[in-house]
Amino acid sequence: MATTPTSPSDAAVDYVESGSGQGPLLEVRNLKMHFPIRKGFLKRVVGHVKAVDDVSFSVERGTVFGLVGESGCGKSTTGRCVIRLLKATAGEIVYTMPDDEPVHIEALDPESLRMMRRHIQIVFQDPYASLNPRLTLKQIVGEPLVINNVSQGQDLQDQVAELLRRVGLSPEHMNRYPHAFSGGQRQRISLARALALNPRFIVADEPVSALDVSVQAQILNLIKDLREEFGLTYLFIAHNMSVIKHICDSVAVMYVGQIVEMTTTRQLFRKPLHPYTEALLEAIPVPDPRRDRHRIVLEGDVPNPADPPSGCYFHPRCAYAQDVCREETPPLAEHAPGHLARCHFAAELELKGMTI
Amino acid sequence: MADRAETILEVRNLHTHFHTESGVVRALEGVDFTLNRGQVLGVVGESGCGKSVTAQCIMNMVPSRGRIVDGSVIYHQRNGQGTEAIEITALPPKSREMRRIRGNEIAMIFQEPMTSLDPLYTVGNQLLEAINLHQDVDRTEARTLAIHSLDRVQLPEPERVFASYPHQLSGGQRQRVMIAIALSCNPTLLIADEPTTALDVTTQAQILSLMRDLQDETHMSIIFITHDLGVVAEMCDEVAVMYLGKVVEQTDIDTTFYSPRHPYTQALLRSIPRLDDDQDRRLEVIAGSVPDPSSIPSGCRFHPRCPEFLTGVCEQREPVLVQVDEGHQVRCHLYDETASSQPGTQP
């Protein structure tokens, strides 16, 4: 590493970006995560759940990259593979160090992985399960600093206080336990913990999904502010299209372990190329009673990833499906500059987007 | 609709308290709303506002530690000539009369379709049980009714679903089954407590569309409890906004979204991320978070978070529900002539 971050308070200057500062910060190539299905007394492997199946994307520096999809589409699994909470079955995860040196996260040994964890951090969905109830705020937020021998004693206390202030919490509450805090406050604590090691990249796994409406806005604003303040790059995982729209620069839509469409947020909302994206946009309840309530509704359910349909995974629910969709798996192809879609008819269909 | 003006349910000044080890939790402290026959009323609010407790009170199914201390729920039942007012809150919860009302008159569906169905019995068993409880039919008739009700909620292959166990169905299918059970006895009022919160967006769209179709078909009245303003906009005719155990505003759907009066409703609408937003717009936030039910603020419960807080008034006096327009009630000192000399600062 070029430098060792010592204090989160002078975050922006800590990393000497000795490299060119160009190109993506993180590149995921052909990521696969297959969970074996075991049966019987001997626990023989009888099949695989392809939770993530050949996913590739890259995240540019200083941007927010969104992964969106319904439950079971593999978006969270992808996030966990990226920070190596799960070891991917196959594929490459390449992180660019401040000096432009590419690091293959999937191949790191435990010691280098530990060093790597300073660069990439995660914020989880559940504000209740993500904080250990037996520890005080100081212990929770300070844990990364203690583990990595960054600071101790009064120094540690000062840094935790600064981190708490950064996320809008009062440092006086440092000695309190998580049970005294509401969901939104807990998410602030999680953010403070993630920021402790002064990371450059944060995986935010549905950080606002479990929060009250009025609190969601606070946390979304905070995530945006922190990005500017610390020059952070985010991988933002969500199921809510409105949230994605609000915070992401580019988006990948996932369906049954695969990316079905990927482009800039603006482009995706304005002119979707995949019928599933169209359906997702169409399904969002819009808080405007004057909008026409009767809309096309997607039929059926998300298929079981252990036994996906033939051909295009989306064909059983697709309004535009033809014979070829049942037989041939479409490739993720570029149909417009920087706009990829996995659909045989992406070039022909006139899909409905949003007027923005 | 012909019966537009006919009231089906009145909730008046409902107060429900829970006795817990750490003291009395005042879950409901003034819930008032009226529902007209054939309409969909949305009850919106954040966690802890008491929307689910309100539903339990209407069903007269308050958990054992809770007690309705004041107010009433009046259900107007149709019979041969006209309507008969039944005060639900005056009936013993386990009485025969109350059991008849539940199911025959008022039915309920819940948020979690996984836990509302018994995993040990087939969908058919559970559906038949509901039918036999309230209708006097023989076995083949009951079976026909059951299959018909599964068909009515647009489940493909109703015969197969009838013989399935809950775990063999997807979340959306389970919620359809719950709706089929609730509707099997043709209730006139359906209470839906966050029925789509646990579902994915595309499944949620399916269920909402189904409920709209069923409402068009049967003209039943629905109380739709949710925290999602988008769902409210899609589903409801009337909206009651709740905050910390009180209804703070009730009016029709259009007014709720286009000219809300209560600062909480206004702030809530401003704080949600919207699809038609400019991406660089900062979301406006409501400061702080919903207080713990054990430490409720004095005066108006929203005052510590309220942008239009009037010093000396809001923290001292509890506002009352004021009629600001035809069919538009607001619980706020801004509109209460007696509370402040200053009229509403409405744009």
Add this chain to the structure above:
Amino acid sequence: MSDQSLTLPSAVSEPQAGEVEINLSAGEIGQLSLWYLIWRRFLRNRLAVAATFVLLLLYLMVALAEFITPYDHLISNEDFVARAPQLPQFRDETGQFHLRPFVYGTTTELDTYNLDWVHKDDTSQMYPLKLFVKGDPYKLLGLFPSDRHLYGVDEPGTVFLLGTDRLGRDLFSRIVFGGRISLTVGLIGVSLTILFGSVMGTISGYFGGPVDTVIQRFIELLMSFPSIALWAALAAAMPADITIVTRFFLISIILSLIGWTSLARQVRAKVLAFREMEFSSAATAAGASHFRIIMVHMLPNALSHIIVIATLAIPGMILAETALSFLGLGILPPAVSWGTLLQDAQTVGVVIKKPWLMLPGAFVIVSVLSFNFLGDGIRDAVDPFAL
């Protein structure tokens, strides 16, 4: 205003995220640790608190056994074989009230029909009960030499509050000394259980895979043994010439050999749950080692459950020791435990003619129930915070 767009008043000046003032509703409660909250909840459970007092009393009693008991529990007295309990009296034959309670003397006759000594109260002799009387010398807690006993009567009177056994030894003294072994065998056994159970359970749950499979199959194997038979076999295998203390420790180990299995399973289940909790993932993401995750994030959260399980396991240990000793396989005379005392109550004759010999059983019941109430109380206090 236009009707086509949402017209919302925007009176609020937007607070910056970093400046949002957070009002804590929970107030000072936030400062309190979960342990303190658990303690407060526990105090609300009257039965559990009462059980705690009973247990404290019992343990205090056995700790100060030499002082509490009026006689040496090993000294036999052929003049008072199997004497019935001498109950303290306030009213004498003439109906006169005495403020200081007294006991009667003893007359002994030979029942020529049954060929048995029969002891009766001799109402002509009255011995007032006295506190802090001089008696047999002892060392309190093994440290302080003394010859004072909590209560007693002047010679030649006797005070056998709970009667005597078939060698004329004071039953109360024997029960108190027996409690020393019976009540501590549970504690030592449970400590060992906690040690084996949490270590094996944590390893099994945290590392999973083949390690887990091996440990789980081994536990199933141990659990499938008939426990009494296994204990009996192991106890019978102990050499006969070992000291009382060694024998006592070996018995504790034997009891915990099987006891740890259920604890290990429950700890494993907890650890499996915690492993999936996001706070342990967050620690992994921060670079924490396996050891740190186990020690900081798993065990402290599992601790409350371990305490509950352990408390509820103690009565089983007490009963097991009693059963073994009752069968003559556990503690051997001259050492006393509640189990060996109950050996005297094995025949129907005793039950009918000398029912007081069953009193050690009452102590077993009281202590077992108290531990159960205590365990239930802790469980109820812990549950609201269960993860």
